[in-house]
Amino acid sequence: MNNNAWIFTIGTELVQGRVINTNAAYIGRRLTLLGFNVLGFITLVDDVDLVSRYLSHVILAEKPRVIVTTGGLGPTYDDRTLEAVAKALNKRLVLNDDAFRMVKEKYDRRGVPLTPERVKMAYLPEGATPIPNPVGTAPGSWIEFENTVIISLPGVPSEMEAMWESWVEPRLREIGPKIHIAEITVKIVGVPESSLAPHIEKAVKKFARIYVKSHPKGEEEGKSVIELYVMASDEKAENAFKAAENALKLILDSLHGYSAHVEILETRVS
């Protein structure tokens, strides 16, 4: 069993570039800090066949531990993500009693009648557990298929984040890897990225559980500015931090030929 994760963000408005996809980044970050190995995001137009085809492809070809989807849970004609999840798993979409109670309660409280568009939000893939939505109306869905958990959340960021923090993350902590992540970000002035490259490669090859990425940030007074990010993971927080420090040291020690200026921007262990 692996700890790989994939994120699906559904919405024609994302693919047409009218909305910047912040949900995928939020979830990618949270999953990484939980120790999952996020491999990809797939963003698709609101098309049931296309979404179910790609869900099914990722489930079968990658067998990830977790898939998170956002978007397409609302009341409109194109909100059909759970239909796509059901189709990908070869299950029926059924009226879920708990989800129905959640939806009904929201509308009862506002004194608004239950139309077909509103009841639609209580249809989940057969066998799914509804995820309560403390901010909006549409419940989410948690369903397991072989070793993969498929979690579906709404696309509205405030709803998605509230559901993630209150309900999803505590459950993922239980099933996820028990590892710690250390991160160090430094700013290096005076060394071009192409000169840094071979030293980064050496560090990455030397340490097994290290990820290093350089981000060119233009120039300051004619000198290259690079933001260097080093991440390490380990079962012990202390070891993760030491590994990140050692990798960074190896890279910085190799820069003695340059009159480089190095500044630590951030360190973090979680």
Add this chain to the structure above:
Amino acid sequence: MNNNAWIFTIGTELVQGRVINTNAAYIGRRLTLLGFNVLGFITLVDDVDLVSRYLSHVILAEKPRVIVTTGGLGPTYDDRTLEAVAKALNKRLVLNDDAFRMVKEKYDRRGVPLTPERVKMAYLPEGATPIPNPVGTAPGSWIEFENTVIISLPGVPSEMEAMWESWVEPRLREIGPKIHIAEITVKIVGVPESSLAPHIEKAVKKFARIYVKSHPKGEEEGKSVIELYVMASDEKAENAFKAAENALKLILDSLHGYSAHVEILETRVS
């Protein structure tokens, strides 16, 4: 031959949520306004096998007219997107003479020697045309495979956008569909999204080349606020605008039972 397009954004920093993916939205928007039908974004970690597998899957399963990739063209060990493109097309990665001249000229001008990491940026899939980079160093790549054009650009937004505007877009205009896009965005106060939903569905079913999306924007003084986006396409700009207007009118006319307030936020024809 279809006018479908897919966008690949490559970078572990995107998938781990440390960088928000604005490139995909930029390109999705530009392709949509050129009349292409953007179906999906795929964002992947810097892994040659994974990237080549998904490129190859999309090329063979979707046969899109255009694929754009961003990221992974620089000098570091994990910048291997063109290797993945070559692998997906079953071609070799070769030193491209024109690309070599572009890279050499940049470093000669700065009086910096050509190291292997710098020459690496001049390796393109066999048969590709290099795309000049007026801002940074790494050239892009344009290669055709059957009916699909695969365009690879750097991940640094300023470089990607400069190359898109000066080189890529003029060429896509030539091969793309000759259509116009009209867009109208209105703000509707006083109608919940679930009440709007059946009327949107009716409009979308009635008009063939219409796309409508409602975005809930919370509440103002206890009333639901919805931003409604209507897009229409046609060979004639005038007809596209009329179609968007007609679809919007059909939806707004159905709201006479509500004391709704409607405000036009933006109209645009391109």
